[in-house]
Amino acid sequence: MEIKSAEFVISNTDVKKCPSKNLPEYAFIGRSNVGKSSLINMLTNRKGLAMTSATPGKTMLINHFFINKEWYLVDLPGYGYARRGKSGQNNIRKIIEDYILEREQMTNLFLLIDARHDPQKIDLEFMEWLGENGVPFSIVFTKADKLTSGKLKTSVHNYLNKLKEQWEELPPYFVTSSEKKTGREEILGYIAEINKSF
Numbered sequence: 001m002e003i004k005s006a007e008f009v010i011s012n013t014d015v016k017k018c019p020s021k022n023l024p025e026y027a028f029i030g031r032s033n034v035g036k037s038s039l040i041n042m043l044t045n046r047k048g049l050a051m052t053s054a055t056p057g058k059t060m061l062i063n064h065f066f067i068n069k070e071w072y073l074v075d076l077p078g079y080g081y082a083r084r085g086k087s088g089q090n091n092i093r094k095i096i097e098d099y100i101l102e103r104e105q106m107t108n109l110f111l112l113i114d115a116r117h118d119p120q121k122i123d124l125e126f127m128e129w130l131g132e133n134g135v136p137f138s139i140v141f142t143k144a145d146k147l148t149s150g151k152l153k154t155s156v157h158n159y160l161n162k163l164k165e166q167w168e169e170l171p172p173y174f175v176t177s178s179e180k181k182t183g184r185e186e187i188l189g190y191i192a193e194i195n196k197s198f
Contacts, residue, residue, distance in 0.1 A: 006065055006073070007065065009072070010063075010064050012061060015062070019064055024194065026107060026110065027106055028073070028076065029076040029079070029110070030078060030113065031080045035114070036078060039112065039176060040073065043073070050065075072105070074106070100133070100135055107136070115146070124163075138174065139172075141156055144176060174186050
């Protein structure tokens, strides 16, 4: 898929204010500092489309970007940023849960996981919640360039083995590097395939 246009549409905290068009939406989510903005900019080939930040937990809103005038890419707030305090975390959780559970246009959720880390309880619990609610999702391993190819293989393999303890069938997964544009064709191809059947 070639990205011919990518434009910012709206930011908000209320799922009811999301765009009214009945077009497929692909949402991206992950823990703070997982490389979400960099991945979105890499996929769309637009350097400053999603704001990257040195401070984790900057995305506090649901951000809609209109791609090729035919589908939406949605940047969701990062979860699990401890310095936000209890009420801040609860607010973010409500924004995320309302969007995921109520937004009928959401076609697939891409869950970002830092390839360098062992499986984290917060991510595994989030996946479990997605499974319980029948939410279609894929896993995106980020920052692949930060590991040697052997360590990357082992890390991904260990992660998938951990998931097999709970999941009969594993979700689709992608290995990416925003620096090297690894995984770009695969993710965009996956979106294109789903769009055909939408």
